[in-house]
Amino acid sequence: MRAYLACFHDPCGAEYPVTEVIYNCPKCGGLLEARYDGAVTEPWTLKQIWRERRMSNHPLDQSGVWRYREMFPFLEEDRHVITLREGNTPILDACIASSYAAVDRIRFKHQGFNPTGSFKDNGMTAGASQAVRLGMKRVACVSTGNTSASMAAYAAAAGLEPIILIPNGNIAFGKLGQALDYGAKTLQVDANFDQILAIVRILSEKLGIYLLNSVNPFRIEGQKSIVIEMMDQLDWQVPDWIVVPGGNLGNISAFGKGASELYKQGLIAKMPKFAVIQAAGASPFYEFMKAPHEHGFVANTHPETLATAIKIGDPVSWPKAWRAVGTEGLVESVTEQEIADAKAVIGRCGIGCEPASAATLAGVRKLRAAGKIGAEDNIVAVLTGNVLKDPDYIYRYHTNQLQGPDGSSIHGTFANPPTVVPNDIEAITKLLEG
Numbered sequence: 001m002r003a004y005l006a007c008f009h010d011p012c013g014a015e016y017p018v019t020e021v022i023y024n025c026p027k028c029g030g031l032l033e034a035r036y037d038g039a040v041t042e043p044w045t046l047k048q049i050w051r052e053r054r055m056s057n058h059p060l061d062q063s064g065v066w067r068y069r070e071m072f073p074f075l076e077e078d079r080h081v082i083t084l085r086e087g088n089t090p091i092l093d094a095c096i097a098s099s100y101a102a103v104d105r106i107r108f109k110h111q112g113f114n115p116t117g118s119f120k121d122n123g124m125t126a127g128a129s130q131a132v133r134l135g136m137k138r139v140a141c142v143s144t145g146n147t148s149a150s151m152a153a154y155a156a157a158a159g160l161e162p163i164i165l166i167p168n169g170n171i172a173f174g175k176l177g178q179a180l181d182y183g184a185k186t187l188q189v190d191a192n193f194d195q196i197l198a199i200v201r202i203l204s205e206k207l208g209i210y211l212l213n214s215v216n217p218f219r220i221e222g223q224k225s226i227v228i229e230m231m232d233q234l235d236w237q238v239p240d241w242i243v244v245p246g247g248n249l250g251n252i253s254a255f256g257k258g259a260s261e262l263y264k265q266g267l268i269a270k271m272p273k274f275a276v277i278q279a280a281g282a283s284p285f286y287e288f289m290k291a292p293h294e295h296g297f298v299a300n301t302h303p304e305t306l307a308t309a310i311k312i313g314d315p316v317s318w319p320k321a322w323r324a325v326g327t328e329g330l331v332e333s334v335t336e337q338e339i340a341d342a343k344a345v346i347g348r349c350g351i352g353c354e355p356a357s358a359a360t361l362a363g364v365r366k367l368r369a370a371g372k373i374g375a376e377d378n379i380v381a382v383l384t385g386n387v388l389k390d391p392d393y394i395y396r397y398h399t400n401q402l403q404g405p406d407g408s409s410i411h412g413t414f415a416n417p418p419t420v421v422p423n424d425i426e427a428i429t430k431l432l433e434g
């Protein structure tokens with residue numbers, strides 16, 4: 001099996017060894033992706049191997065990413081793998097959410113069950129392992145919080161030095177706290193995500209630090225496992241729709257690549273359709289997809305949303321995301337109010353998630369109302385982050401104190417405020433009986 005990097009840009013297609021430390025094509029500047037040549041194992045055999053590994057105590061088999069390692073064979077040696085037993089995330093039924101979106105059944109694949117509480121771990125295990133394989137000493141990223149938490153954890157586990165740059169005052173405390181605890185050198189920059197990405201790219205090159213943002217093609221390879229594990233859990237029955245929030249668009253790029261590789265190798269019988277949901281104040285991909293050829297891709301220089309995880313105006317992976325969505329998929333945008341209410345509904349299902357993740361349910365509801373998704377369609381939405389990532393947002397919503405980025409108040413439609421009671425059993429009894 002030959003693994004190599006290839007330029008994603010159509011006329012270029014230049015190829016490079018996987019051991020070269022590059023993030024864009026040196027010839028044309030296009031995005032890179034990992035590709036593989038050689039014999040592939042027969043689908044039925046692969047499915048058997050993957051099922052059997054669930055019984056194994058081997059660290060790679062216990063990982064919900066490396067269990068599927070035949071789909072991303074870019075490492076030569078297993079000893080380079082850094083795993084925190086990521087993946088293995090459940091697909092959960094959610095009746096209340098289904099009725100809220102007016103569909104028969106929506107299920108959530110909850111990536112918040114990962115070791116650091118977000119889907120980033122699926123990609124970071126691959127990126128960190130590649131860093132080890134390359135003999136890198138320091139790793140860096142810009143982040144809206146989850147990438148940095150994940151990178152810090154995997155770097156710490158690998159004995160690498162994590163350096164994170166985050167937009168000052170714009171990431172949730174749960175995420176910042178994680179990075180501090182995992183020992184990352186943390187730089188809070190007075191700039192937004194897109195501006196800091198430009199800085200960290202230059203710094204990485206100048207200082208020989210390995211960049212672990214999703215422009216790193218190995219991150220994408222790891223994140224493919226979310227779709228692979230999903231199909232395995234669904235006994236290879238492909239849903240009609242896979243719904244995902246869109247920020248820097250790495251995840252949708254990974255899903256598209258993963259699904260099309262499964263399809264080409266005969267592991268699934270059809271392609272799922274993808275729906276990408278963005279926050280209305282940070283929706284350049286949504287704007288682009290309305291008429292892709294009219295103005296080209298136009299970045300939003302002032303992205304705004306309380307769903308800070310997806311507060312990104314210039315997503316690097318948009319060309320890959322465009323391919324993934326294709327002509328069958330959909331891109332939608334949802335308001336702050338819609339995100340906040342959908343989040344509370346997901347909470348009421350006993351599931352919970354962070355704000356960005358809830359954009360999925362808000363999006364399905366909107367697409368259903370517009371008749372673009374059918375009531376009987378088989379839908380799996382991906383919840384990208386854990387409910388505990390952003391407790392401040394939750395408290396404000398449930399106490400009717402949440403305000404949008406423009407200062408407008410967001411109504412706690414499903415508010416469930418706590419009640420302060422005196423230290424008096426009679427009074428408490430009265431309250432509970434009333």
Ligand code: F0G
Pocket residue numbers: 118120142143144145146147148214245246247248249250251252309310354356357384385
């Ligand atoms: N949901 C959550 C919870 C995220 O943290 C992110 C991205 C997304 C969705 C969007 O995914 O960028 O692949 O389209 N967070 C990044 C970060 C940007 O730095 O943690 P995407």
